[in-house]
Amino acid sequence: MTTLGITNGSVLQPDLSISKSDVLVDQSSGEIIDVDPEIGMSGEQQLDATDSLIIPGLINAHTHVAMTLLRGYADDKPLETWLREDIWPAEAELTPEDARAGARLGMAEMIRSGTTGFADMYFHVPAIGDAVESAGLRARLGHGIVTAGKTDAEIESEVEEGLRIARELGSERVSTAVMPHSLTTVTEDVLTSVAERAREMAVPVHSHVSETTAEVTPIREERGVRPVEYARSCGLLQSEDFIAHAVHVDSAEIARLADTGTGVVHCPASNMKLASGMAPVQAMLDAGVTVGLGTDGVASNNDLDMFDEMRDAAMIGKLAADDASALAAPDVVRMATQGSADCVGFESGRIESGAPADLAVLSLDAPHLTPAHDLVSHLAYAATGSDVRHTVCDGQILMRERELLTIDEARVREEVTERAEDLVSRAEA
Ligand SMILES: N[C@@H](CCSC[C@H]1O[C@@H](n2cnc3c(=O)[nH]cnc32)[C@H](O)[C@@H]1O)C(=O)O
Numbered sequence: 001m002t003t004l005g006i007t008n009g010s011v012l013q014p015d016l017s018i019s020k021s022d023v024l025v026d027q028s029s030g031e032i033i034d035v036d037p038e039i040g041m042s043g044e045q046q047l048d049a050t051d052s053l054i055i056p057g058l059i060n061a062h063t064h065v066a067m068t069l070l071r072g073y074a075d076d077k078p079l080e081t082w083l084r085e086d087i088w089p090a091e092a093e094l095t096p097e098d099a100r101a102g103a104r105l106g107m108a109e110m111i112r113s114g115t116t117g118f119a120d121m122y123f124h125v126p127a128i129g130d131a132v133e134s135a136g137l138r139a140r141l142g143h144g145i146v147t148a149g150k151t152d153a154e155i156e157s158e159v160e161e162g163l164r165i166a167r168e169l170g171s172e173r174v175s176t177a178v179m180p181h182s183l184t185t186v187t188e189d190v191l192t193s194v195a196e197r198a199r200e201m202a203v204p205v206h207s208h209v210s211e212t213t214a215e216v217t218p219i220r221e222e223r224g225v226r227p228v229e230y231a232r233s234c235g236l237l238q239s240e241d242f243i244a245h246a247v248h249v250d251s252a253e254i255a256r257l258a259d260t261g262t263g264v265v266h267c268p269a270s271n272m273k274l275a276s277g278m279a280p281v282q283a284m285l286d287a288g289v290t291v292g293l294g295t296d297g298v299a300s301n302n303d304l305d306m307f308d309e310m311r312d313a314a315m316i317g318k319l320a321a322d323d324a325s326a327l328a329a330p331d332v333v334r335m336a337t338q339g340s341a342d343c344v345g346f347e348s349g350r351i352e353s354g355a356p357a358d359l360a361v362l363s364l365d366a367p368h369l370t371p372a373h374d375l376v377s378h379l380a381y382a383a384t385g386s387d388v389r390h391t392v393c394d395g396q397i398l399m400r401e402r403e404l405l406t407i408d409e410a411r412v413r414e415e416v417t418e419r420a421e422d423l424v425s426r427a428e429a
């Protein structure tokens with residue numbers, strides 16, 4: 001057994017209280033051995049956490065990580081127009097090597113901002129999976145299945161790819177899901193059949209649901225039910241499943257999401273930027289829905305910093321509920337850690353013995369984090385990703401004193417810059 005001690009800091013406990021404590025990690029199993037004052041010095045190697053707070057690694061429960069290639073490429077448009085006019089044509093030109101480079105850049109950004117795990121829906125998933133393996137993060141990956149605008153033969157190969165990825169990929173840190181893109185971009189037959197196959201493979205289903213009113217209206221008009229009911233009728237929304245957005249859900253739908261135990265991944269920045277709407281997150285929390293947090297792709301965010309996302313969730317949550325006490329600091333911190341872990345099906349998100357050693361160490365030695373009346377408040381409202389000193393996933397150090405150890409950042413930035421230019425010129429040719 002090789003051990004790592006994180007010493008001389010404070011720990012954000014699972015109940016969100018803060019105590020002066022060390023953390024001792026078994027690097028062989030990737031688990032936390034113990035959380036206890038003074039225990040860190042017994043580790044074979046140490047990470048210093050003086051004037052720092054040890055938090056669970058944040059979990060980005062819904063993203064499209066390779067979209068870093070399209071950061072700033074098309075802004076200031078609503079979802080449908082943005083996807084059809086700009087994003088899908090550019091993505092049609094994307095190669096597996098582009099996706100691999102884009103994913104590596106995105107993971108560099110995640111590690112730098114204390115994110116240790118994520119759920120990703122994209123294509124060229126094996127290339128993204130390789131990038132995850134070498135970066136050292138934890139991820140649940142799936143091929144986004146779209147049927148809209150495709151021929152029967154194309155649909156067949158989309159479905160095959162989606163099921164093949166769910167069945168064949170996977171390792172210690174990489175798990176999979178079946179990911180039909182949304183209720184309006186995938187036919188009823190395909191939604192029903194891929195959900196059934198997901199049950200046989202014992203993997204979750206993940207989709208975009210009710211992100212905009214443009215998705216709700218056609219379902220209501222054609223089927224006479226709201227989207228959550230329709231999704232149920234297709235066999236979606238089991239307890240292991242998780243959906244992104246759920247912006248336009250009524251109280252009956254919220255009750256249904258709570259009963260079924262389906263996770264909801266709130267993506268506040270994307271919802272604001274695409275003007276998709278304000279999700280009723282406080283109502284979902286009150287009803288007992290499991291709520292996590294995600295950035296969505298960077299083309300609609302435009303970064304992968306989960307600290308920004310916590311702050312955005314708190315701000316828009318208060319506006320949506322017309323109540324300043326809604327989406328309080330502990331609510332958003334819980335969403336970015338335990339809530340996201342519960343959505344995605346990770347054991348991480350909590351610092352306790354036996355849990356995966358997925359951690360971030362945040363420096364408190366900064367003007368914008370002074371004074372320290374309430375560190376949970378700082379996490380939600382004042383800290384940023386650049387305050388993270390060290391990032392650890394599965395017991396391995398991915399960043400030490402802001403130096404990335406698993407990704408050659410300069411090389412990745414250069415490569416993505418070149419590939420992104422090339423991609424855009426192909427798309428616009
Ligand atoms: N196999 C599909 C690709 C699906 S990947 C997932 C898709 O979701 C897209 N996407 C990104 N953000 C959003 C969003 O907010 N809502 C819906 N789709 C999004 C993303 O650009 C990507 O095309 C195909 O052949 O088109």
Ligand SMILES: [Zn+2]
Pocket residue numbers: 062063064208244296297
């Ligand atoms: Zn998305």
